[in-house]
Amino acid sequence: MTYTLVLLRHGESEWNAKNLFTGWVDVDLTEKGRVEAVRGGEQLREAGLLPDVVHTSLQRRAITTAHLALDAADRHWIPVRRSWRLNERHYGALQGKDKKQTLEQYGEEQFMTWRRSFDVPPPPLDDDDQWSQAGDPRYADLGDEMPRTECLKDVIGRMLPYWESAVVPDLEADRTVLVAAHGNSLRAIVKHLDGISDEDIAGLNIPTGMPLVYRLDGALQPTVVGGEYLDPDAAAEAAAAVANQGR
């Protein structure tokens, strides 16, 4: 038995284009991001990878990407589930800050610790900050679970209950599952699937709008470690660009 999982990071967002830390700020796709999402869906269709169900975050850039990609694959009609547990990593007090300016102000080591360390979150974001999500009705039910900042370890901790209770049952029902989410929530899933160490995950970057396909065995172990991008050369180039943001 082999299960099929497709991971898709949203297309380029307005704040990706402006090089701003985004996190839970609900920015839209750019025109380029919309084209990437459509292209991602076309790649799925061309590869005969037709999702039976889609899981997204509660954020516009992932929701719109899923819709555009599925529309292009003629799978716009499949069931959808959304959860805050697939949201981007909450970037704390860095939300809304320019990545290049942050690098210049705090230096390489602190910048990379905040961006890619496993367990060091940025300082928390005040509830009255203009980029806070406190009071956003879509998160009204979160109570004490509402983050004010997160590191990747925190993202894994809040993502896994959803993975186990919602995504795994779909895989085990032999559905082709599309997860349309974010750079860091997808890094959390990849770390979990591939068993990547806390140190090595720092070097993993996920490009926008490029389907990453995992075939999983009956024990939900990847048959190919790291999965397979449908366009590996373009994905490698785009992942390197993500790694270099701020420079």
Ligand SMILES: O=C(O)[C@@H](CO)OP(=O)(O)O
């Ligand atoms: O700003 C963010 O929310 C993320 C994804 O765009 O950025 P980074 O790749 O720096 O974690």
